Amino acid sequence: MYVFAILAALGLGVMLVTMFAERVLNFAHELHAIALAGIGIGLAWAVDFNLWALWHLHARAGWVGVTLTGLAVGGVGYLWYVLLGFFSGLLRKFHDEAASLEKAQGVHGLPTSGGLAGVAGRRSPRRAG
Numbered sequence: 001m002y003v004f005a006i007l008a009a010l011g012l013g014v015m016l017v018t019m020f021a022e023r024v025l026n027f028a029h030e031l032h033a034i035a036l037a038g039i040g041i042g043l044a045w046a047v048d049f050n051l052w053a054l055w056h057l058h059a060r061a062g063w064v065g066v067t068l069t070g071l072a073v074g075g076v077g078y079l080w081y082v083l084l085g086f087f088s089g090l091l092r093k094f095h096d097e098a099a100s101l102e103k104a105q106g107v108h109g110l111p112t113s114g115g116l117a118g119v120a121g122r123r124s125p126r127r128a129g
Contacts, residue, residue, distance in 0.1 A: 003054050010049070011076025014040045015084075018077065033078060040074025041067055049073075 018035050021027075027035070043049075044066050051069040052059055059065040 003051060006049070007051065007073065007076055008080075010043060010047075010073045011040075012080050014043060014073055014077035015080040019081070032081070033074075036077045036081070037071055037074035040072070040077060041070030044070030044073055 014036060017039055018032065021035065021039075022029075022032065048066065049069055050062065050065040051072055052065040053062075059068070
């Protein structure tokens with residue numbers, strides 16, 4: 001089970017390094033997956049991490065296992081990128097949607113003095129006819 005935790009942590013690290021490099025180097029968004037795979041393979045080689053050997057699935061050569069582990073780390077990094085993008089999009093949607101509803105209805109939040117007592121006494125105007 002710890003192998004999955006190591007894989008998830010390395011994937012998160014690869015995603016963070018790639019996002020930093022994307023901001024600093026300003027490369028095309030289409031190259032994001034290639035950068036994730038390259039950094040994942042480089043990290044797996046740097047720490048000599050062979051995921052398949054830890055699962056007792058031996059490859060024909062050791063370098064194949066390390067390289068495939070690097071691709072898996074890059075893939076998990078891409079998964080982190082998509083998941084965090086999804087949740088940040090939800091956060092923006094809920095925040096922006098609440099702000100637009102408040103603007104449309106003319107509500108500017110609850111009054112700070114008096115609490116909810118002033119809100120309960122208000123009535124909406126009735127339509128004529």
